[in-house]
Amino acid sequence: MSSLSGRVTFEDVGFAYEAEAGKVLCGMSFDIEPGSSIALVGVSGAGKTTVTNLFARLYDPQGDSILVDGEDITEFTLKSLRDSTTFVP
Numbered sequence: 001m002s003s004l005s006g007r008v009t010f011e012d013v014g015f016a017y018e019a020e021a022g023k024v025l026c027g028m029s030f031d032i033e034p035g036s037s038i039a040l041v042g043v044s045g046a047g048k049t050t051v052t053n054l055f056a057r058l059y060d061p062q063g064d065s066i067l068v069d070g071e072d073i074t075e076f077t078l079k080s081l082r083d084s085t086t087f088v089p
């Protein structure tokens with residue numbers, strides 16, 4: 001993962017922490033251009049932290065995929081994924 005340009009793509013991502021509680025994210029798709037800065041804005045409980053949790057692979061999405069430079073993040077090792085990203089809580 002050393003020579004990434006850093007395009008981040010969510011493709012129809014869905015996620016539920018608990019099946020009974022229902023989906024927290026449903027059909028979420030977006031594409032972040034390399035080198036760009038974006039803000040994820042929403043009310044408390046909308047799912048912003050869940051998006052970052054999924055990107056860091058603290059959980060894996062149910063449904064389609066999360067891609068970096070067109071490659072599914074499950075194809076990278078956790079170490080290389082996390083070595084290439086920074087999370088500021």
Ligand SMILES: Nc1ncnc2c1ncn2[C@@H]1O[C@H](COP(=O)(O)OP(=O)(O)O)[C@@H](O)[C@H]1O
Pocket residue numbers: 017018024042043044045046047048049050051
């Ligand atoms: N670990 C968890 N277990 C179960 N439900 C959770 C967990 N974390 C968050 N949620 C629920 O998922 C939804 C989205 O939460 P979150 O992603 O933290 O929202 P935001 O960061 O936008 O405030 C909320 O309904 C929240 O209660």
Ligand SMILES: [Mg+2]
Pocket residue numbers: 048049050
């Ligand atoms: Mg949050």
